[in-house]
């Protein structure tokens with residue numbers, strides 16, 4: 001009798017493996033297709049990561065940046081002015097920031113501007129989709 005059971009288990013294990021491999025492939029495909037993720041990678045990815053896993057870049061990590069006070073990432077050397085800005089990142093402050101960081105916070109060291117409101121919104125919505133600062 002045992003060989004039947006053995007093969008059933010073996011088949012089940014094989015099917016499970018395929019299922020796991022294909023769902024992770026689907027997850028990855030989704031991440032690549034998501035226009036917000038793409039825009040983030042293109043516009044911000046040279047300087048920022050927005051994850052708990054990737055290697056640090058020259059800008060602060062933007063994982064769950066919505067609801068986060070400006071200038072609080074440990075170990076990142078912010079400009080004096082951004083740290084002292086008293087800003088909290090939400091949809092409105094991020095939009096103003098990405099439109100012109102130096103106007104919102106004179107003396108900031110972020111040299112990047114996005115004039116296209118649709119692209120700003122894509123990136124902000126993408127960041128918002130991660131959840132908010134301090135929430136699990």
Ligand code: HEC
Pocket residue numbers: 040043044045046047048058059060062065069070071072073077078079082083089094097098107108109110111112114123
């Ligand atoms: C050329 C590199 C560069 C690019 C491109 C860039 N940033 Fe930055 N970013 C920085 C640096 C450097 C800082 C720190 C600024 C300071 O300390 O004044 C910063 C700071 C920030 C902060 C403040 C974070 C905090 O912890 O207070 C946010 C939010 C931010 N960037 C969002 C973005 C987004 C979104 C994009 C893309 C649309 C982007 N940045 C593109 C370099 C960059």
